[in-house]
Amino acid sequence: MTDSLTKLAFQTVQQGKNYFAIAHKMVSGQIREWIAPRVEQQTQSLSPQALQKFQKRVDEILERDWQDAEAGVYSTDLLFEGATDTFWWDYPLLCWELPQVWEKANRRSYREFSSQIDTRGYPNYYLQNFHYQIDGYLSDRSAELYDLQVEILFNGLGDTMRRRILAPLKQKTASLAAHLETPRDLRILDVACGTGRTLKGLRSTFPEASLFGVDLSPTYLRKANQLLCAQPGELPQLLQGNAEALPYRDAFFHAVTCVFLFHELPSPVRQNVLNEMFRVLQPGGVVAICDSIQVEDDPDLKPALENFQTLFHEPYYRDYIQDDLPAKLQKAGFTSVSTYSYFMSKYWVAHKKATTMA
Ligand SMILES: C[S@@+](CC[C@H](N)C(=O)[O-])C[C@H]1O[C@@H](n2cnc3c(N)ncnc32)[C@H](O)[C@@H]1O
Numbered sequence: 074m075t076d077s078l079t080k081l082a083f084q085t086v087q088q089g090k091n092y093f094a095i096a097h098k099m100v101s102g103q104i105r106e107w108i109a110p111r112v113e114q115q116t117q118s119l120s121p122q123a124l125q126k127f128q129k130r131v132d133e134i135l136e137r138d139w140q141d142a143e144a145g146v147y148s149t150d151l152l153f154e155g156a157t158d159t160f161w162w163d164y165p166l167l168c169w170e171l172p173q174v175w176e177k178a179n180r181r182s183y184r185e186f187s188s189q190i191d192t193r194g195y196p197n198y199y200l201q202n203f204h205y206q207i208d209g210y211l212s213d214r215s216a217e218l219y220d221l222q223v224e225i226l227f228n229g230l231g232d233t234m235r236r237r238i239l240a241p242l243k244q245k246t247a248s249l250a251a252h253l254e255t256p257r258d259l260r261i262l263d264v265a266c267g268t269g270r271t272l273k274g275l276r277s278t279f280p281e282a283s284l285f286g287v288d289l290s291p292t293y294l295r296k297a298n299q300l301l302c303a304q305p306g307e308l309p310q311l312l313q314g315n316a317e318a319l320p321y322r323d324a325f326f327h328a329v330t331c332v333f334l335f336h337e338l339p340s341p342v343r344q345n346v347l348n349e350m351f352r353v354l355q356p357g358g359v360v361a362i363c364d365s366i367q368v369e370d371d372p373d374l375k376p377a378l379e380n381f382q383t384l385f386h387e388p389y390y391r392d393y394i395q396d397d398l399p400a401k402l403q404k405a406g407f408t409s410v411s412t413y414s415y416f417m418s419k420y421w422v423a424h425k426k427a428t429t430m431a
Pocket residue numbers: 199210223235264265266267268269270271287288289290293314315316317331332333334337
């Protein structure tokens with residue numbers, strides 16, 4: 074296929090995902106009004122100006138994704154991936170669960186776990202049904218449905234947002250990689266790796282690097298393992314652990330990534346996690362973080378951010394969207410913090426000074 078045909082195919086697939094997600098949200102919203110009308114605050118509508126900006130951001134991120142693939146940062150195959158190989162099983166299950174989710178939301182019940190789930194040993198802030206997800210992050214069913222839920226939430230752009238850390242990471246690790254004996258000596262850790270979507274992108278960008286993933290959820294790690302087993306190249310090493318006490322020795326990694334974690338952490342925990350990332354990075358190493366945009370990024374989109382915290386159980390989001398993460402990164406010891414934003418996500422890239430002692 075020529076490049077322009079591939080690009081057209083990519084845009085068509087994305088348009089299809091976008092229409093599907095919008096149709097799902099409209100139809101399920103209507104059904105909810107009939108069977109479990111919302112008891113929470115009403116959402117705010119976006120101004121025509123905000124909607125225009127929203128569309129502009131969609132166009133920008135898709136163009137960037139295409140350009141990065143075309144430039145060889147990662148394979149164009151990634152652009153055509155669905156959120157799940159088992160869509161025809163997952164989608165009916167997701168729809169089946171919706172009435173339970175709405176009922177929980179109306180009861181404002183967000184700390185419920187099935188009786189067979191052992192919740193001992195997890196931090197209190199973690200034991201929640203974020204987004205009213207049944208069993209929080211602790212059941213196989215939650216892990217099975219998560220990727221599809223994210224894709225629907227972000228109109229098919231979940232992986233597209235995750236991939237925006239890859240080009241800067243490749244560029245910033247190039248000089249470190251040049252001094253290594255083999256490409257396998259480059260070590261990259263994905264913190265809160267969830268179901269492994271970021272690790273999959275990392276594998277495409279760094280086919281021979283040693284990849285590591287850590288997450289608190291055993292069921293999400295199991296799902297990540299299934300996804301990553303099917304990829305060519307060495308299997309990333311997955312560990313269950315808390316990002317506040319990373320189970321790795323000091324100065325072990327050349328790069329650390331983290332996607333969609335910080336908005337789900339209380340402010341002091343965000344600092345603890347950044348401190349840990351700094352500890353496990355080698356001097357000269359780089360951290361790349363992706364999470365939701367914040368209020369300062371575009372005041373016109375503030376209603377969209379406020380709708381998110383109204384519609385979903387996200388107890389730390391209000392604080393997160395105002396948080397000064399560059400200050401926290403600097404407090405942890407990082408330097409040269411740069412930020413950028415695509416669609417509904419924001420990115421922070423920072424360094425551990427080459428001269429800093431581990
Ligand atoms: C919103 S999901 C993001 C997952 C993944 N990075 C992605 O891009 O989809 C948040 C993830 O953070 C994990 N998590 C939350 N708090 C954590 C902590 N203190 N330590 C390790 N993982 C944590 C959860 O288990 C979940 O997999």
